[in-house]
Amino acid sequence: MTWVAPGGPAADVSLGDPSAPGDRPPTPRHPLDVPTIRPPLPPPSQRPRWSLRQPLALIFTVTTLTGLMGQRFYNQPGLDVGRRSPTTILASESATVEDVKSTEEKRKAARTGSIPVLKVDSSLNQQIYTDLQRWVDQGQAIRQALGPFPPIPFSQIPASVQLYLRDVEESIWLTIVETVNRSRPNPSPNPSVPVPRSTPDPANTAVLDEATRAATDQAIAALTRYRNSYPTEDYVALLRKLFQARENYQLALQLMETERQSLTPPLEDASSTVAIPLIYKSEFLQISDQVWQETQQGIYRALERILTQGIAPGVPSDILDRAVRVQVKLEVPAAGEPLAVDLLGRVLQPNLIQDADRTKLMAEQAADAVEPVYVTSRQGEPIVKMGDEITQAQFVLLDHFNKSERSANVWGLVSFGLVVTLGTGIFVLVSWRCHPKMRNRDRLLVMFFVLSTPLLALSTPNVTSLEISSLPAVGILMGSFYGSTLGSVTVGVLAVLLPLGLNMDPDIVVASAASGLVAAQIAGRLRSREELALLGAGVGLTQALVQLLLSVSLSAAAGPVWSLLLKVAAVQGLQGLAWCVVALGLSPYLEHLFDLVTPIRLAELSSPNRPLLQRLALEAPGTFQHTLFVATLAEAAARALRCNVELVRAGTLYHDIGKMHDPEGFIENQMGGANKHDQINDPWRSADIIKKHVSEGLVMAKRCRLPKAIKAFIPEHQGTMLIAYFHHQAQQLEREDPANYGVNELDFRYPGPIPQSRETGIVMLADSCEAALRSLKDATPEAALAMVRKIVRGRWQDQQLVESGLKREEMDKIAETFVQIWQQFHHKRISYPAAIGPALAPPVIPGPGASPSSAAVKS
Secondary structure (H helix, E strand, O other): OEEEOOOOOEEEOOOOOOOOOOOOOOOOOOHHHOOOOOOOOOOHHHOOOOOOHHHHHHHHHHHHHHHHHOHHHOOEEOOOOOOEOOOOEEOOOOEEEEOHHHHHHHHHHHHHHOOOOEEEOHHHHHHHHHHHHHHHHHHHHHHHHHOOOOOOOOOOOOHHHHHHHHHOOHHHHHHHHHHHHHHOOOOOOOOOOOOOOOOOOHHHHHOOOHHHHHHHHHHHHHHHHHHHHOOHHHHHHHHHHHHHHHHHHHHHHHHHHHHHHHHOOOHHHHHHOOOOOOOOOHHHHHOOHHHHHHHHHHHHHHHHHHHHHOOOOOOOHHHHHHHHHHHHHHHOOHHHHHHHHHHHHHHOOOOEEEOHHHHHHHHHHHHHHOOOOEEEEOOOOEEEOOOOEOOHHHHHHHHHOOOOOEEOOHHHHHHHHHHHHHHHHHHHHHHHHHOOOOOHHHHHHHHHHHHHHHHHHHHOOOOHHHOOOOHHHHHHHHHHHHOHHHHHHHHHHHHHHHHHHHOOOHHHHHHHHHHHHHHHHHHOOOOOHHHHHHHHHHHHHHHHHHHHHHHHHHOOOOHHHHHHHHHHHHHHHHHHHHHHHHHHHHHHHHHHHOOOOOHHHHHHHOOOOOHHHHHHHHHOHHHHHHHHHHHHHHHHHHHHOOOOHHHHHHHHHHOOHHHHHOHHHOHHHOOOOOOHHHHHOOHHHHHHHHHHHHHHHHHHHHHOOOOHHHHOHHHHOOOOOEOHHHHHHHHHHHHHOOOOOOOOHHHHEOOOOOOOOHHHHHHHHHHHHHHHHHHOOOOOHHHHHHHHHHHHHHHHHOOOOOOOOOOOOHHHHHHHHHHHHHHHHOOOOOOOOHHHOOOOOOOOOOOOOOOHHHHHHHO
16 A cells, blocks of 8 residues: 655555564555554543453343243152152042143144035036036037938848948948949849949958958848848938938048047147047947937936035045946946046046135034043052053142142253353353444343243243244344344244243244244344334244144144134234234334434434434535535445444434534535634634534434434544644744743543544544545545545544554555545536537537537527
8 A cells, every 4th residue: 555645755655564574674664553652541440340240140131031931840740741650659539630631632633633524616516517518519519410320220221230331441332332233133224323433343352351351241231131122212212321421420530530639739839748538539429319318418417416426625536437437327328338437537526625614613613522531540549550651641640639749840940041041151152243342221121022022921821822922023123123143043042942941832932933033134134114014024924834834744634624724823923913013113112212223223313304414404504515425435435344334324414413503613614704713813712612513412412312323423533633723823822922822732632532433433534534525626536545545544643543443454445435435426527618508508419511610600
């Protein structure tokens, strides 16, 4: 790094290792390494002393938490379930005792394991009937294209022959007709007899397989017999009917092919091709019209019966298929059974849905119907024998006869205290790392959050569904006040201690802990109350989802009782949302009561609509503009150094509010008028006026109830700096008249303290550099950087930053950031020529071939 003084040569002041070995040649000393005189130690009465307050507070916290959350250890049975009895214990009298725990478990199992009540979905039934009618209509269209079947009574031509002649190949058909025509003795030409369109090939019959040859011979025999038995006119009519039946059959086949193509996905969608079975196949054309009509009627009757009985969701396909076949067999002719099974299999789907109201009613009735579990004993009989493991029923009897040896479990309480100590220690370590300057009031607030959680849990009834856990509120408030890390640790520690000490339901604790962790992680990043309110909805949803997942995974009968599980999840979600509403309402009061600065509060304090900032803009406009520029510089530097940007922005806006006590005493508010200090002509009084803006600013901040972190910017941004201008005037007066004037440097120094944090240190540097940067007009960035470095070096050498936590190597980054912001504010603009006219006149753009001078003349 090189410090460059304005108008002077550059001096090498590299920030290397200052501890160079002694045998090296001397190197120029860094300007920040000049010897300084440390301030004297404060008197003993003001020195920080080690105190027992913090250890005592830690002991008190651990003891209180252990005593409050360790309720289960105060009256714990010595002979509990699962332990072995040291002796044989006899019943002192006959008794019948209710086992409340077992009864409640059975009722819970009956409530969550009850079978849901189903009801028929009429709208779905209507959809099924509509789908079936669509398929039946398609089949009817195919049958209409096929024509009436059989075209000839089976008594004249057998059914097998008619079916064979309808779909046989054209060449075989022609051979059959020609053979029958030649078989009649003394045939005479008859123009009414159909003549084949082509000449039959006798060789076709020679290559037929045995089955086809037999069917062909049967057809020739049947037609020959008909021709010989009936007049020629009847035979001609028969052939015409067979010709028409063959044409209709081909048309029906074309319709079925069209159906096949409509069900097959296109080629470009081959990746999703699924084999879709056809409903109507060639076998469909073999049944008679009567069978088709009976099949339709039977299908509708079978469907009505199946839908009336209902199809439950999740029924295996093989069971449904068997049920369909049974119903079809009762209602449909044997020839139509395959078609009916295919049609019903295509349209049937589960039509039963859960009736939530009746399911809930039945679940409650099932729980009420559970008989209480009683355990009986007879006088003199052993309740438990020596060495036996105690069961739940035996424990109920032991507890009833006051033989369970209830007493304070000291070792259990001590063990729980160790767990509390471990959790508290983890919290303390994390707080030291994340918030090393935590105040006593902060510790008191954290203790309030921690203690309120078990107190609220103890105040609720001993019913699992009504247990309350305030972990969502703790997560939101701790995350907002102290950050996500400390908030998450607090929620995590409480989530471990609650079920151990208070025996709370782990499901509820886990669900509330999950929502609390979500709240702690997000709350610290929010910048408005509206965002915090939206977070409440997310927290409630998280708690509901986690509760639902736990209920589903831990319940053996979760499948059929979704309505009950959703109800429990909804209750937990509403609890999480309610705690967020409570936290949102409490946060403003806690912020003021415990003097906390959260990102949301800092954003609210930074609003220009705050009354104090509006007063500053009206009464001291020059100071307000100065404040805005300083805020811009300081915010950029804080962002570069990863400091609290929101705190720097808010603190800078209020750092000079004290100048409102005498605005004209500061040059930025004089607006080019007479300088008030020239009229005073007393450097001591002028210095008092200047210093008074610190004390008056603190008074105004207190009156407006600004947080302590914001008030710290008012004195610390000036530290103990020297008011050099009036100090120089006082020295001149002393040299001219030493008898009447004596200069004490403390009279011209601010009272302090010097910056105690990185944020106030950054604001001090920004405040010191703002006026110098604003005074630069045509300076180069290099010259501006040299001047800023000189100012920063002066503050460093004056020991103003020694307690701020800022490091020497960060000074360069701060100076460079200030100059970058200065460049953004003081960028150059285009200087328009005077010929253009007034500044507000729009420029005239010259057209093609026009010169700039002619355009100027037109304007």
